[in-house]
Every structure is written in C-alpha cells, then in structure tokens.
Amino acid sequence: MTAAAPEPIPVVVIGGYLGAGKTTLINHLLRHAGGRRIAVLVNDFGEINIDADLIEGAEGGVLSLAGGCVCCAFGADLMGALDDLRDLDPRPDMVLIETSGVGLPGAVARSVGLASGLTAIGVAVVADAETLRARAADRYVGDTVLTQLRDADLLLLSKTDLAGEAETAAVRVWLAGVAPRAAVVTTDHGRAPPDLVLGPREAPPAALAEGAVVAETHAHFRTGVRRFSDPVDVAALAAELTAPGSQIVRAKGAVTDLDGTRKLLQVVGRRAAVTARADDPRTEGLIVWIAVDPHPH
C-alpha cells in the first residue's frame, strides 16, 4: 500500500439464522449512526425491511438512507457489490454485510479479505435466545447454525425477554461450550448499544479521562479509554484486549507501533484487526473501549 492509499473501509459481517433479529439490529444501527456514513449490504431487499422513515430515495438498486447511509442488495455477487461500494463518493465510513439466514458469516468475512480497500474487522452474529438451542438441533440447519455461532467474534443474544431468565442463562452456559471463542452480549429487543457494532467514537468527550468510566444508558456496558504516550507493542495489546477472560467487547483507537508506524486497532468481540493509520493527531495514542459486565442483571 502506498502512502497515498486511503485507509481500508472497515467491514462488520452480521450473521445469524433467519428470524434471529438481524434486521432489527441493522435498523437500530442506522437510526443511531450518529453521523457515520454506513453502507449496508444485504443478500436481498426482501430479507431486510429497512424502516420506511429511514429511506430517502431509491435508484439503481441502491437505497439512500437518512444521514448519508446507503443500502444495496448483492444477490449472487457480493464481490461486485463491494467493488461498487469502494467507488462511492463520499466513501462510506463503515460497511455492514448482512448474510442470508443460512449464510456462513465467517466465509463472507474471509471473502471480504479478497477485496482490496476493505477490511473485515469482525463477525457479529445475532442469535435468538428463545429458539437457538432447538435450531442448533434441527436436522437440516443444525450444523449451519452451529457454524454461524462458531464464526462469531461477537455474539448478540436477542429475544431474551421471550426466552426468560432461566433459558437465557442456560443458553449462555451452552454457548460457552459450542462457541467458546465468541464474546457473548445480551441485548434488549435487538438493541445493542450502537457503538458495540459500529465502534466507539475515536475522539471521546474530554471528560473521559484515563481510567475513567462513563456509564452508558445500557445498564451493563461500561466505556473507558486507555492512553499511550509512547509507542506500544500493538500485537501484544491486541492479544490482551481479545484474551478469553477479557470483559472488553469492542475497542477502537490509533496508536504508534514499536517500529514507529501508526496503526488503527479495532476490536470486535474476540477479534482484533490492525491496519495502517493515516496521521490524525486528535486521536493519537488513544484507545476507547466498551466492556460488558460478566453477569448482567
């Protein structure tokens, strides 16, 4: 990559079985994009119902959404759609790919790796707490559901209100066995804190000082920052933030590596993505993180 090349556009793949709540999540993220220009790629428009009030226009298979966001259906040609996204002007800040109900999000994330100018930073899988274990035992789709769960870096457990506390707790125990790698987060009605998927703002309020914790409206999430005035071993930092016991489920920030190069570090659940970073003194040496309580409620 030459010095002039733009930073790759971060991509989060959103997977999960039919009806798990992917559409609810994506509508929620679009509604709370907070100025980020998000491009959503969906398998087909039928599988996602973008809330009508978010849609500002439609042209050539692309929906224009509020706040400069767009939504396109890729059908059989994911790679072609990714190509088109890279050429959008203005460039999207972030891409969300919604896989089909039987799609394997890990495979999609690896395919994103073949497209230049984009980087898959993580796989978020939405799982319906009420029906998950039955689906995973289904004769036809059981193995597909299990593979989706294993592909997850971040697992968003939806419909916990329907499942009830006991079943939700049992599902979490069960998930620790079938998807031990994933960071599991409980959401309310498919509404995770948007930053959990989209990533925290890199320039947080000044009040967010070293070690300080700001309680989010979402009860069991905490946000904080870490500052690095000196170069840091980015690989080691990434490993620390994604270690199995870590309560950090999302992090983002720019730091200087030991060799003096600037890096952008993104953590989604148990995956860290490190890419080259252009100069931006505002965010130098600052990692914003989101952590989740080990025992919610």
Next chain:
Amino acid sequence: MAAFTVYRARRIHTMNPSRPTATHVAVRDGRILGVGDLEDLAGWGPYRLDEVFADKVLLPGFVEGHTHLMAGGAWRYVYCGVFDARDPDGDLVKGSPSFDAVVEALQRRAQATADDGGPVAGWGFDPIYFGAERLTRAHLDRVSADRPVGVMHASGHILVANSVALRLADQLRPGIDHPGVPLGDDGLPTGELKGPEAMIPLMKVVGLGAQLEGADGPGLRAFSRLAVGAGVTTATELGAPFSRRALDAFKHETAQADFPLRLVWLLRTIGMTPAAAFDQAVALKAESSDRLRLGAVKVVADGSIQGFSARLRWPGYYNGAPQGLWYVAPEDLRAIYALGLKHGVQVHTHTNGDEATDLALDCLESALREHTGPDHRFMLQHCQLADAAQFRRMKALGFGVNLFANHHFYWGDMHRSVTVGPERAERMNACRTALETGVPFAIHSDAPVTPMAPLFTAWCAVNRLTASGRTLGEAQRIGVMDALRAVTLGAAWSLKLDSEIGSIEVGKQADFAVLGDDPFEVAPERLKDVPVWGVVQGGRVFPA
C-alpha cells in the same frame, strides 16, 4: 395448390404408443396435421411431397430440460476441454488432452488477437483427467506475460488466472487467507480460484464477464445453433438471473423467422423475496410467445457433489469432506412451495445431495397440507443421490425429476472413488427406480457443464459407462425406448409442454429431430454416435 407438406422419411418414431412408427408426416402451419402412411394423409387434400428426409429417421424434436445459455456464450472463448467438441457453427474443435495442449490453444488465440492486447480466456478445462497435477498461473504465464489470461473449469466452480490478471485484481500479494485461494510455496496464490467470491474479482479482468453467461442476443443465437446440431427444438435457461434487458434480447431474437428453438426461461428466486418472485413469475407468464416461454420458478437448495457443496445425508462424503451448504433456508423453501401452489406457478428445485432432496420432500408435503395443487408438476432438478424411498415420496407428492445422466460418464469414476463411494455412485441418477416407481422423469446435460447432446445423454442412461469404461450401476440402466422418451416426452412433461411437443402426433408442433440413422437399430452402446442431420422446428427446416 398444395395446402400442406408431407415429409417422407426412412422411418418416423413418434413416441406415441398408439402409432409408434410411421413413414410419412404431414405439416401445416407449423403443426402436425397427421402421421402415418401416405394414404392416411392424402385424405386431408392436396399436398406437396417432400423427399428431403427420405433416407433420414425422424424423432420428436429433443427437449433439453436443464441447460444454460452459457453453453452458447462460452464459445466466444477458447475451448479447453479434453474431448473433441462441436462449436455453434458445427465445426469440430479438437480437445486439449494435456496441459501443453491447453496452453497452446490459448497461445493461438493470443497470437490471433495480438493487436487488441486484451485478455485471453478459455473454458471447459477439466482437471480430473490429469491426476493430481493442477493447472496454475505458471502454465498460463506461458500464454502471456503482459496480458491477462484465465481458464474456467468445466464445473464452472474454479477459475485459473495468470500472474498479470492476479496483479491487476490486487490478488498477487502475500497474506491472503481464503479457502478458495490456494497458496504456493512462495506464499502467493497459485492462480486457482475456487468458488464465486474468489473467482468474481478475476472474471472481469480475464474478460469472462456477462458475455460468458450468454444471456443476450448473440449468446442465445450461438446456443440455438448448438441445439440444432444436437437435434434439440426446445431448451431451457435455468440460471441467468432476471433482467429486463435480457428479456428484451430474448424476445427480439426468438421472434426472428430463422430462429430455430423454443426457449423456456425459468425465473430464479435469487435477490428477491418469495412473494416478489411469484408476482413477477405470474406477470412474466403473460409475456410468453410460442418460442419464448416464461412463468416457472427455479430455486437452488444446495451445491454440487463434485464441489462438495451438496447436502448429503449420513454418512456424508466418502472422502470425509465436511457437509455442504444450504442456498435456501427451509422456511423460505416451504414458503416458495406454498406460493407456487397458491398461484399455480410451477417450481423447479435444484437438489443434488439426498439431504437437500429430503428437505424438498418435507417442504412440499407440508405445503400440500395447506394448499391444494392440482397437477402442480413441481420438479426436482439433478436430484442425483435420491434413493428408492425418496422416489416413493416423490411419487406420492407429485414431484417429477430431471436426472443428470451425463454425470456417470464425466464424473462417475470420481463419484465412486472420492465423493460418495461405490454404493451410492451406483444408485446416482436412478432412472430405473424412477421408471419403476412411476415418477415422471427427464434426463439432462446441464450444458455447458457437459455438452448439450440428448442422444449422448440417453446413451449415458442406457449404458452408465464412466470415462474409464466402468459400468456404474448396472441395475439402474434403462432401455433405449425409455431413454429416448425421457429426452422427448419426459422433458416436455417436465416443462408442462407435453400437450404441445414431445411426440409426433396430430395437433402437436411440427418439431422433429432429423437423424442419419435409426437409434433403435444401432447397438445401444452406439446410441451416442447416431448422426444428427438437423431439426424441423415449428415446421421450419434447419440443417445442422
């Protein structure tokens, strides 16, 4: 003044059991006025006797129930298959029996197009005839060091690209981590690209874009010439996603007086909701013409057996490969069937593995509990691994099946030794079981996956010989009559066209396959060698 034409033939096999053979057929307004001897036909009034087929044998025009127009589009590129083949002009194109021959064929094209300097692309390469050795970018770099070069495998699931092409697509870099992109000892891609995500970024670069699909006027035209050479008067497009532009091109082309084929274009459900697909299918049906039939729907349930993406029941793949992939969620397949029954729209379902077939059976059974579906005629396409119990359920639910008989020859040896093992390989594409269970069936080529040639396809069902000469599944062989019925009336039934085509009898379309020999007189193992003179389509004569 003669009001109709009577063709005299050496023999006419009608596929109509009431009058199985004849010597004369009368044609008026593109339809069959009668078939019998001259005396039977003379009663219709003054006629013109045409002796052009006096030494030929006529069969109903062959119906190919599962093809892709890509079979025509592909010939714009360099043929790289092992076997000799006929191009749309009817010329014999030599096969390339070695890697050197493939490289040389591409080099010839590169030299012939030296001025344009654009990409050089080939198709039809099949690695299974070369043991463990793989075609890689090193081979294709010998074709050109400064032009992109690519070769598509016969399966359509793997593309090989040269170094220039990989560089142009930003794929000749270290650090690629993708199951579809094997790396060499140097950490760089070997040039093999497996599966759509790995292939698509290179397709455009090597010039294999939409043109390969052939879903345009010239592609359809080339496809129709292949059909004439194979004795086919009705064929199908089962893959191309819908576009208004393709539809306009098809309408224009099929309306030409010299267009020799009836095309049945199925609407693929990809990229739209089931409900939207059926609304569109219903609307499209009204846009049909005699030579362009629209209104049926195709859905793909799983992948391919040789690509290990088919969904197999226990005990899975013989070589231990992991389970294949679903391309449709069970809930959606169930919804598609319910909508098809509700709207009276025929649904064709691609299933290769036996688990995918089970899912289709379960979904139709469930949908039928809710909706009635008189003569729904839903079809299972390929359905290669179905066992006898599944055929019994097909019969009970009203499914027809279009079996992929050509697989025995092209991939039978591989199925036996690698994919499904000897026992299941012997029951693949179980024509005999279909026949004995009473499941209406057709057989197909899936061209361009294998060449469109119904006599060859019938030969495969009759002999079940593999490329290495093994008879794979003696018990599933069928007779010549049943095989030829499958490529005529059987396939016509599968398209809901059996009242119009598929047999030579009064009132039907005057569609004939004109053969140089009698397929019932040659030895069954010579069936594929019966020469095709051409076709009569809608009463119009088209020599190959």
